[in-house]
Amino acid sequence: MTQQHLSSERTGPVRVAVLGAAGRMGTAVCAAVEAAADTELVARLDVGDDVSSLAGVADVAVDFTVPSATEANVHALIDAGVHPVVGTTGWDGDAIARVREHLERDGRGLGALVAPNFALSAVLAMQFAAQAARYFESVEIVELHHPNKVDAPSGTAMHTAQAIARARQGMPAAPDATESGLEGARGALVDGVPVHAVRLRGLVAHEEILLGNPGEQLTIRTDSFERSSFMPGVLLAVRTVGTRPGLSVGLDAYLELG
Numbered sequence: 001m002t003q004q005h006l007s008s009e010r011t012g013p014v015r016v017a018v019l020g021a022a023g024r025m026g027t028a029v030c031a032a033v034e035a036a037a038d039t040e041l042v043a044r045l046d047v048g049d050d051v052s053s054l055a056g057v058a059d060v061a062v063d064f065t066v067p068s069a070t071e072a073n074v075h076a077l078i079d080a081g082v083h084p085v086v087g088t089t090g091w092d093g094d095a096i097a098r099v100r101e102h103l104e105r106d107g108r109g110l111g112a113l114v115a116p117n118f119a120l121s122a123v124l125a126m127q128f129a130a131q132a133a134r135y136f137e138s139v140e141i142v143e144l145h146h147p148n149k150v151d152a153p154s155g156t157a158m159h160t161a162q163a164i165a166r167a168r169q170g171m172p173a174a175p176d177a178t179e180s181g182l183e184g185a186r187g188a189l190v191d192g193v194p195v196h197a198v199r200l201r202g203l204v205a206h207e208e209i210l211l212g213n214p215g216e217q218l219t220i221r222t223d224s225f226e227r228s229s230f231m232p233g234v235l236l237a238v239r240t241v242g243t244r245p246g247l248s249v250g251l252d253a254y255l256e257l258g
Helices: 003-009 024-035 067-079 093-106 120-133 155-167 227-243
Strands: 014-019 039-045 060-063 083-086 111-114 138-145 188-190 193-199 205-213 216-224 246-249
Touching (some): 014 024, 024 039, 024 060, 024 227, 039 227, 067 083, 083 227, 093 246, 111 227, 120 155, 120 205, 120 216, 120 227, 155 193, 155 205
Parallel strands (some): 014 039, 083 111, 111 246, 138 193
Antiparallel strands (some): 188 193
């Protein structure tokens, strides 16, 4: 019997563990899981705790730890037969490929989600930007976060830029006559899309996608003013991951967006 079948046949609330439970996002996730009628918080783990101890205890584990630990956590969760839901950023293509291969090798039908953002507005903004990008000559991204964020550009901006680049395959490069400038002045290029990172006290998580044609501009902006904005998406992922075998990247994989 696969883990997917075990999840679907088991009655009662989804048993959830939270990794990074003492952090700001982890604390908010714990509160959201406890408040929902169909989920049960069964474990709070933090630095030094044994992820393998969740075997047989949790159905799903939500990881909001740090980039240096998150991949190892996910592999330990797969070995323990627990579906990972990951909000920690810093993932690259090689790490994603290793997790996908591990899930296939495991053979129990486990599902896993790695999502750069759980705010529904951010997920929709990424989707809208990819749909619009092929109709505009120019596109750039500005992401704005609190100064305690350790990675730049953000995972959300990386994911957005990669989706835009896929949508623009075969199109001419965006016009840019810059011949000289200070290093970084034009942002970081992510698959050819300029991404600018702002770190400013008072911000939480924000992104603007700017698209331009002669005589017109489209701005798509998403703003998260507090961490509660991420919780509906986290709970959606917790409820869905056990029914989607294999690795999904981005919460849009769990939404009916066409």
